[in-house]
Amino acid sequence: MKLTTRDRIIAAAIQTLASNPVSTLDEIAEAAGVGRATLYRHFESRKALIKEMITDAGQKMEVAILPILTCPLSAEKKLAKLVRAIIPMGASLHFTVYEPLHHDDPEVIEGHDKVIGQFKDLCRGLKTEGIASPDVPEAWLVASLDMMIFTAWESIRRGDIAANDAPDLVLRTYLSGIGAARNPQS
Amino acid sequence: MKLTTRDRIIAAAIQTLASNPVSTLDEIAEAAGVGRATLYRHFESRKALIKEMITDAGQKMEVAILPILTCPLSAEKKLAKLVRAIIPMGASLHFTVYEPLHHDDPEVIEGHDKVIGQFKDLCRGLKTEGIASPDVPEAWLVASLDMMIFTAWESIRRGDIAANDAPDLVLRTYLSGIGAARNPQS
DNA sequence: CTTCTATGGGACATCAAAGTATCATATGGG
DNA sequence: CCCATATGATACTTTGATGTCCCATAGAAG
Numbered sequence: 001m002k003l004t005t006r007d008r009i010i011a012a013a014i015q016t017l018a019s020n021p022v023s024t025l026d027e028i029a030e031a032a033g034v035g036r037a038t039l040y041r042h043f044e045s046r047k048a049l050i051k052e053m054i055t056d057a058g059q060k061m062e063v064a065i066l067p068i069l070t071c072p073l074s075a076e077k078k079l080a081k082l083v084r085a086i087i088p089m090g091a092s093l094h095f096t097v098y099e100p101l102h103h104d105d106p107e108v109i110e111g112h113d114k115v116i117g118q119f120k121d122l123c124r125g126l127k128t129e130g131i132a133s134p135d136v137p138e139a140w141l142v143a144s145l146d147m148m149i150f151t152a153w154e155s156i157r158r159g160d161i162a163a164n165d166a167p168d169l170v171l172r173t174y175l176s177g178i179g180a181a182r183n184p185q186s
Numbered sequence: 187m188k189l190t191t192r193d194r195i196i197a198a199a200i201q202t203l204a205s206n207p208v209s210t211l212d213e214i215a216e217a218a219g220v221g222r223a224t225l226y227r228h229f230e231s232r233k234a235l236i237k238e239m240i241t242d243a244g245q246k247m248e249v250a251i252l253p254i255l256t257c258p259l260s261a262e263k264k265l266a267k268l269v270r271a272i273i274p275m276g277a278s279l280h281f282t283v284y285e286p287l288h289h290d291d292p293e294v295i296e297g298h299d300k301v302i303g304q305f306k307d308l309c310r311g312l313k314t315e316g317i318a319s320p321d322v323p324e325a326w327l328v329a330s331l332d333m334m335i336f337t338a339w340e341s342i343r344r345g346d347i348a349a350n351d352a353p354d355l356v357l358r359t360y361l362s363g364i365g366a367a368r369n370p371q372s
Numbered sequence: 373c374t375t376c377t378a379t380g381g382g383a384c385a386t387c388a389a390a391g392t393a394t395c396a397t398a399t400g401g402g
Numbered sequence: 403c404c405c406a407t408a409t410g411a412t413a414c415t416t417t418g419a420t421g422t423c424c425c426a427t428a429g430a431a432g
Contacts, residue, residue, distance in 0.1 A: 005378080021207040024419060035380045037423090046420065132364045139346035140355050141364060147337040151329050160325035169326050176363035178318045178327060191408080210389060221410045223392095232390065375432075383423085390417070398409075 006042045008032045013053045018091035025049075051108065054099055057092035058111030064089060065118050075125030079174075082122065083149060084167045090153020097146050119145065131175065148174055192228045194218045199239045204277035205343075211235075237294065240285055243278035244297030250275060251304050261311030265360075268308065269335060270353045276339020283332050305331065317361065334360055 003011075012032035016023045025046055029036040043049040068081045086093055096115050099108070123141035126132035132141055152170050155161040161169065189197075198218035202209045211232055215222040229235040254267045272279055282301050285294070309327035312318035318327055338356050341347040347355065 025421095026419085035382095036420095037381070038379055040421070041378080044421095126364070136355065136359075136364050137347060137351070139341060140359075143337050143341050143346065144334060144359055144364070147333050148330060151333040155325060155329050160329065161323060165323070169322065172363075173322075173326075173330055173360075174363060175365060177359065177361045178312070178322055178330070179361060211391090212389085221412095222390095223411075224409055226391070227408080230391095373432105375430100377428105377430085379428080380426090382425095385420100385422070387420075388418095390415100392413100392415070394411105394413085396409105396411085399407090400405105401407105402403100402405080 005032075005034060005038065009034060009039055009042055009049070010053050010056050013049060014057060014091045014095060017050070017053070018094055051105060054095050054108050055111055057095045058108075058115060060089060060092050061086070061096050061115050062111070062118075065115065069118055069122060075122060075129050076131050076175075078122060079126065079131075080167075080171055083170050083174075086149050087152050087156070087166050087170070088163075090150050090157075093146065093153070094150055116142065145174060191218075191220060191224065195220060195225055195228055195235070196239050196242050199235060200243060200277045200281060203236070203239070204280055237291060240281050240294050241297055243281045244294075244301060246275060246278050247272070247282050247301050248297070248304075251301065255304055255308060261308060261315050262317050262361075264308060265312065265317075266353075266357055269356050269360075272335050273338050273342070273352050273356065274349075276336050276343075279332065279339070280336050302328065331360060 009028070009032045013028050016028050016031045020027075025036055025039060028049075029039045032039070039049070043052065064085050065082065068085060069078055071078075073081075096112060099112075103109075119142045120138060123132065123138055123145070126141070127134055127138075148170050152161065152166040156163050156166055195214070195218045199214050202214050202217045206213075211222055211225055214235075215225045218225070225235070229238060250271050251268065254271060255264055257264075259267075282298060285298075289295075305328045306324060309318065309324055309331070312327070313320055313324075334356050338347065338352040342349045342352055
């Protein structure tokens with residue numbers, strides 16, 4: 001199925017703005033392969049585009065996360081599936097979690113809280129299963145997981161890390177650090 | 187000793203631009219506690235300010251890193267000192283390592299490479315000491331360390347993590363993951 | 373073939389931030 | 403007191419990106 005023009009613009013905006021937050025609409029339009037006028041036919045303004053981009057990213061994240069986190073698996077297994085699923089969406093993750101702009105928009109905040117909430121639940125599960133130590137703050141569990149996934153995405157994009165190696169690296173580093181893996185499964 | 191106006195502006199620019207990359211010069215000037223005119227008395231243009239900010243951040247990083255990495259300690263000890271020293275400089279780290287703008291400026295690139303080079307040396311040391319597993323790519327060792335330190339800084343700034351807890355969290359997560367620490371020293 | 377819709381491209385208007393110029397004022401040394 | 407230097411404040415110009423408009427055209431549907 002062919003992507004709609006709107007979706008191509010959103011995707012281009014995510015990619016372009018992730019690599020340079022001060023991109024112009026010309027750059028975004030070019031990356032999307034459309035004229036700037038077309039961009040304005042789909043979005044009222046720059047601000048509207050960015051807002052829809054953020055909520056769109058949040059929805060994509062939710063769609064990717066929910067089925068994984070609601071299936072009956074151990075938190076550790078869920079984590080593994082989650083990491084694999086989300087690494088390719090690094091830019092979406094970035095905008096969903098770390099967008100200090102639109103601080104005020106309730107719709108944006110809601111999407112943000114939903115995604116973060118899912119992460120928090122997962123991290124709580126890791127604690128109750130004894131995977132994560134109880135004396136590590138939950139906020140750190142969430143923040144470092146987000147960060148590690150985003151870093152993996154960026155490392156792939158730069159060509160530093162093979163896309164197929166990234167998920168294992170993230171899981172391993174997150175669960176047992178950079179030393180010898182304690183549970184070299186999967 | 188009192189900070190020069192120039193240094194206050196640079197510091198304000200680092201803080202302000204780290205939290206919002208599209209800050210205006212008015213915002214930066216206000217954060218520095220000076221008038222916008224004064225800002226132009228010290229820097230030719232916005233671009234010049236940002237460039238000097240980046241090189242300044244790079245120099246600060248170098249000054250902070252070098253004495254630690256050249257002293258005769260194990261790589262593991264160096265890492266511990268490094269993390270403690272750099273976390274409060276999170277914003278500087280951010281601009282030194284992850285600034286895709288000024289991609290072209292040789293001076294900026296040089297500073298970047300110098301800092302990254304130091305990190306790489308340290309990571310190599312961790313490998314030879316057997317602290318880091320040999321099958322983890324060096325690029326991942328560097329990238330995840332950078333990002334973890336930056337995340338710690340941001341978590342402190344948001345109020346999620348206590349400043350005094352952050353270094354141990356980073357070291358522990360980096361070396362042995364979020365589970366029970368293997369070597370609960372220091 | 374005609375019509376409807378979406379698009380590309382370019383000309384133009386508008387606006388916000390960058391950058392410039394000037395004056396009054398403070399501060400510190402002589 | 404007087405001068406030099408640095409600054410705050412404000413008004414002004416310039417610039418570059420945003421936002422608007424229009425027209426020619428391609429493709430799909432009738």
